Amino acid sequence: MGIFSRTRDIIAANVTDLLDRAEDPAKMIRMIILEMEETLVEVRASAARTIADQKEMRRHIGKLQGLQDSWTEKAQLALSKDREDLAKAALVEKQKAADMAEQLSHEIEVLDEALKVSEDDIAKLQAKLREARTRQNSLVTRMESAHNRLRMREAYAGEKVNEAFARFDMLERRVDMAEGRADALGLGQGQKSLEEEIADLHSAEKVDAELAALKASMTSSRGA
Structure with a gap:
């Protein structure tokens, strides 16, 4: 009809x-x-x-x-x-x-x-x-x-984006743990030696570099 x-x-x-x-x-x-x-x-x-x-x-x-x-x-x-x-x-x-x-x-x-x-x-x-x-x-x-x-x-709510955020959370947790260990080692101790301070700097640089790379990757994915 x-x-x-x-x-x-x-x-x-x-x-x-x-x-x-x-x-x-x-x-x-x-x-x-x-x-x-x-x-x-x-x-x-x-x-x-x-x-x-x-x-x-x-x-x-x-x-x-x-x-x-x-x-x-x-x-x-x-x-x-x-x-x-x-x-x-x-x-x-x-x-x-x-x-x-x-x-x-x-x-x-x-x-x-x-x-x-x-x-x-x-x-x-x-x-x-x-x-x-x-x-x-x-x-x-x-x-x-x-x-x-x-x-x-x-695309933004997809599995890959969720995985990236999970990795981001994990890295932040690793940074927190590293900072916590550094703070704990300093408890009850005097001033660190020069070698210890340099080693801490190297460790922090690696974590910061990986964190920066992940952020850049996520920014690039959103722009696409």
């Missing part, structure tokens, strides 16, 4: 409201556009049939006008031969042709009004179709943006 039951429904439809109430807006907008395109084709086909009917009626009116002229000539001929009865009969046939031509002219006027309505409907349908296609393009752009953001968040 379609979304719209007739052309007027499409023209009066609020596309934004339909999308807001849809569970799947992307699917809904595709269905809306498809129905609008199909309805536009149907309205144009109906207008084409109306135009064809009008042309046929005008041709028929032309033939009826020729028939009226023919009956007029026949009536004149009958009168010239003193056959008033035949002249009257010819004029009756002429009137029948005139009445039929008048009826067809009226039908053409009715079809003219229908064509004006169809032309107005086509213009409004085209406007609605442009609106729907614009909304579809907007939805596609928003969906792509949302997917990109999701991929970025998944």
